[in-house]
Amino acid sequence: MTAQPTPDVAKLVAEFDEERPCRTLSPRWERAMWIAGLAVALLVLKQVFFPFSKGNQFYLVIFLAVTLPLVFLCYRPGGKAPEKDDPAWYDWVLAALAFAVAAYPLLGGFDAFLDRQGQLTPLDVAAGAVLLVLILEACRRTTGLVLPIVCLGFVAYAYYGGYLPPSWGIAHAGVDFGQIINGFYNDASGFYGTPLDVAATYIVLFTIYGAVLNASGAGKFFVDISFAAFRRSHTAPGRTAATAGFLLGTVSGSGTATTVSLGAVTWPMLRKAGYPKENAGGLLAASGIGAILSPPTLGAAAFIIAEYLETSYLQVLIWAIIPTLLYYLGIALAVEADARRFGARPVDIDSPSPLTLLKQGGYHFLSLGIIVVFLALDIPPYAAVVYASGVAALFALLKERRGWLYLVADSLSTGVRSAFPVIAVCAAAGVITSTITKTGLGQELASSLVDLAELMASNATIVLLLTAVFSALAVSVLGLAVPVTASFIISWVVIGPALINLGVDKAETAMFIFYYAVLSEVTPPTALAAVAAAAITGGDVLKTMWQTWKYTLPAFLVPLAFVLTDEGSALLLRGSLFDSLWTFVVSALGVAALAVLTSGWLLGAARWPERLLCVPAALFLLYLQPLTIGIGIGFLVLAVAVHFVLRRRTQDA
Secondary structure (H helix, E strand, O other): OOOOOOOOOHHHHHHHOOOOOOOOOOOOHHHHHHHHHHHHHOOOOHHHHOOOOOOOHHHHHHHHHHHHHHHHHHOOOOOOOOOOOOOOOOHHHHHHHHHHHHHHHHHHHHHHHOOOOOOHHHHHHHHHHHHHHHHHHHHHHHHHHHHHHHHHHEHHHHHHHHHOOOOOOOOOOOHHHHHHHHHOOOOOOOOOOOOHHHHHHHHHHHHHHHHHHHHHHHHHHHHHHHHHOOOOOOOOOHHHHHHHHHHHHHHHHHOOOOOHHOOOOHHHHHHOOOOOOHHHHHHHHHHHHHHHOOOOOOOOOOHEEEEEEEEOOOHHHOHHHHHHHHHHHHHHHHHHHHHHHHOOOOOOOOOOOOHHHHHHOOHHHHHHHHHHHHHHOOOOHHHHHHHHHHHHHHHHOOOOOHHHHHHHHHHHHHHHHHHHHHHHHHHHHHHHHHHHHHHHHHHHHHHHHHHHHHOOOOOOHHHHHHHHHOOOOOHHHHHHHHOOOHHHHHHHOOHHHHHHOOOOOHHHHHHHHHHHHHHHHOOOOHHHHHHHHHHHHHOHHHHHHHHHHHHHHHHHHHHHHHHHHHHHHHHHOOOOOOHHHHHHHHHHHHHHHHHHHHHHHHOOOOOOHHHHHHHHHHHHOOOOOHHHHHHHHHHHHHHHHHHHHHHHHHOOO
């Protein structure tokens, strides 16, 4: 077998991640941006321990004023990287203008600016309009054109809504341009709303934590301990990839980036074990995405859920426990089936024993535990993650004693700079939330979604089912074009009310939208994580997408289980322990039926009769009602019986 070149992780992440690559700066400008990033990190830490007396919105104005200019200096306008990738003169002009208009509310007195709410001066409106354009340009540079176009569509709707036919439900009186800018610039639902608040208060601190954890050597340790844990067996390579993906996600925070990093170190092992390229790619993509669906470090949207629902981040982590277990149960069953179906071979891995590795680097788990324990002690997540980062930084002394201070400072700067795309997205999201608040568009679109379902059925249960399916499709499609955070925010204000109006609790609705927003990264036809995995393995892209879907199918169906019935809320641990236990067991049977369907393996190779019987078995089991559970179990038992009969006939023949 000819040796394959080692994948360039940074290049692949830049090519396939939903966030655009930053500039490759010359040493002089790299040092300047390094210092700027460190300064912003110190500002964020200062706000944690010594918050500004003028309130949180005052801090958000300062935060945007110091981060938005850096986006123009760290990200190029577009196209391929030129030979000299330093900021051009126009980037400096945009950066200076961004600082001026973002800091404008502070120049004449912040309180005086707030007092002008609803009655902005022409200069206020002009500054706000320029800031709008600059935020959309920053968003375009970091994540692409789609979200800025969506935002401009919302602005146009707010202004021209009065020209729509009155018979249209979404028609409204129209909003004056000055009032539109007022909503963006001088209102808690605009640029300085919940999304930017979450980015400035939580997300940037967690990206710093990930950078510190990585600098301390945690990423390598997580991979090594995953390799050592399963040692030598025919299923060990697949189990190793899934486990390493879960652990690496605590460092990365991005599904696609985790997939690429994971593939660079585990694909050679999977190849030696005999994994087909497409199967390996599907496993890598599913494992990478699973990391940001799982506690203790969920994706950025999880912080927004906590803010929108006015609950703790720990509560959101608790809601995610059973869905995470079901997700990885699906992957584990698929790994077991694949290893048997194509005869995966054991791979000799030259690594120390798990106990030795734990003695050497087990401290890397400590900072993760600190986050959970501190959250349980009701310490705010922004403080908990700072303490966890401090512990991880102290442990970094074991790796880098002489250059420790630089390592910590570099982690602070790197963490802040990696958050720039999310900051731009969260600021732009204020355009959408403000427009929906002023025009009532969200409620109208939600009503239209329910009306469509009611046109197709009159039964309340079927209407809810159709609305949930339409919502899942809408979130998935939206997520194909915009980042996960933006997808969640838009879906929450537009699609969320449809489910809530049909009696679904806000917590179930939020988690439902969250999962489909994340899963858009493995949803065809884009499926960025799957495309990145195919680039590493050299497999066919479409076949890799199919294999990824095979591994992640339970994650697409389980969210339906906790919105369709009252019993489904127990899957989010929102009920008694007994209810959570029996719903988990029943849902696990449903996931097992899905694994038989997609993997084609039961106790041996499964043929189409038993695989088709598993379709109604899974669907009925995931609708958590006594009658449907009984029907689902009946189909599953019948599938097993048919499997035994067909298998015996084959053996007799």
